[in-house]
Amino acid sequence: MLTSETATSFEMIIVGRFLYGINAGVSLTVHTMYIIECAPRRLRGMVGVTVTTFVSMGKFFGQLMGLREVLGSKEWWPWLLAFPGLTAAIQLLTFPFFPESPRYLLLDRGDRQGCERAMEWLWGRRSYDYEIQDMLKEHVALRGVRSQSVFELALNRAERWQVLTLLATFTTLQLCGINAAAVIENTGKRILFFRGYMSMSAVLGLLTVTLNLQGQVTWMPYCSMVLIFAFIFFFSSGPAGITGSLPGEIFMQSSKAAAFTIGCSLSWTGLFLIGMLFPLMMDKMGPYSFLIFLGFCLFSGVFVWLNVPETKNRTPLEITEEFRKMHTRHQKHELGIQEHEMTQTVHSTKL
Numbered sequence: 001m002l003t004s005e006t007a008t009s010f011e012m013i014i015v016g017r018f019l020y021g022i023n024a025g026v027s028l029t030v031h032t033m034y035i036i037e038c039a040p041r042r043l044r045g046m047v048g049v050t051v052t053t054f055v056s057m058g059k060f061f062g063q064l065m066g067l068r069e070v071l072g073s074k075e076w077w078p079w080l081l082a083f084p085g086l087t088a089a090i091q092l093l094t095f096p097f098f099p100e101s102p103r104y105l106l107l108d109r110g111d112r113q114g115c116e117r118a119m120e121w122l123w124g125r126r127s128y129d130y131e132i133q134d135m136l137k138e139h140v141a142l143r144g145v146r147s148q149s150v151f152e153l154a155l156n157r158a159e160r161w162q163v164l165t166l167l168a169t170f171t172t173l174q175l176c177g178i179n180a181a182a183v184i185e186n187t188g189k190r191i192l193f194f195r196g197y198m199s200m201s202a203v204l205g206l207l208t209v210t211l212n213l214q215g216q217v218t219w220m221p222y223c224s225m226v227l228i229f230a231f232i233f234f235f236s237s238g239p240a241g242i243t244g245s246l247p248g249e250i251f252m253q254s255s256k257a258a259a260f261t262i263g264c265s266l267s268w269t270g271l272f273l274i275g276m277l278f279p280l281m282m283d284k285m286g287p288y289s290f291l292i293f294l295g296f297c298l299f300s301g302v303f304v305w306l307n308v309p310e311t312k313n314r315t316p317l318e319i320t321e322e323f324r325k326m327h328t329r330h331q332k333h334e335l336g337i338q339e340h341e342m343t344q345t346v347h348s349t350k351l
Helices: 010-038 041-065 077-082 084-097 102-108 112-123 129-141 150-155 157-173 189-212 220-236 253-307 316-350
Strands: none
Touching: 010 041, 010 102, 010 253, 102 112, 102 129, 102 253, 112 129, 129 316, 150 157, 150 253, 157 253, 157 316, 189 220, 189 253, 253 316
C-alpha cells in the first residue's frame, strides 16, 4: 500500500486490499472467540460488547483520517492506506505475551495447570474452582467429540436451533450498524434482542409513513429525523452489541469455531448485499423499501423470543441443555396435539 504510488502499480493496491479483507474476516472471528473464552462468566456479556464498540470506533477513525485535512489528500493517501500496518505491528509485538485462552487450554488440550496459570495472568490471584468446575462439566460432555467443521455443524441436528439462531440474528444484524450500549449484564440478551427488534420494527413502520408524507407536511422531515435517531438508539442498545459474541455463548467448545465462521460469513454477506441492493430498492420502491427491513426485524424478534433461552450468567453446557429442553417441550406439545386430532378423527369415523 505504502509503495504502490512510487511503483505506479494499482495491482499492488488490489493485492493489499485482498490481504486486508482476508485478515479482517479471520481476525474478527478469532478475536471474538479469544476474548469471550478469556472472560469470566460474570463479565462475558460486557466483554462481548467491546467487539462492536471497537469495530465502530475503527470505522469512525478510518473516516476521520480519510478527511482531506488529515490523510485523505493527494500527497498522503498512501500513508492512509498503509496505516493498518501500524496496528498490525503493535499486535505482533504484544501477542506473544498473552496466554492461550483458559477454555482452550482445558477443553482442547486437557492442560489444567496451564488453564490455571492463564486465569491467574488474566484475572489475578484468587480461587478459580467455580470456573474450572464449569469447564470440567463441559469437558466430560465433550469427551470423544472432535471439533466440527462448518458443514458438519450445519448438518448436526443436536444443535439445529443454535444454527437457526445464528441465521436469524446475523442476517438481521447488517440491516444497520452502530455502536453498542453496555447494559447487557443488567438486562439479559434475550430481552434485549426482543425489545430491540420489536422497537425497530415499530420505528421502521412509522418511518415509512413519515417519508411518504414529507411532500405534504412541512414539519414531517423533522419527524423522520427523530425516528432515524430512535432506530439507531434501539439498535445500539440491543442487537448491535450482543450478536457478535453470541456464537461463543450458545455453542459448545467443539462447535464454536464453525459457528463463528458461519456468523462472520453471514454478517459480511449481508453487508455486501445491502450495499449492492439498497440503492436499487430505493429506486424501485422508495420509502416502502424499509418495510422489507421491518419484516426482518419482526421475524428475528419473534424468533428469538420463542426459540432462544436466556444466556445471562449461564455456561455453554447449561445453554445447550436449555435449548434441548425448550424444543423437546415444543415437540412433545405438537405430538400431543397430533395425537388428540387423530383420536378425534378415529372417534368421528366410528360414529
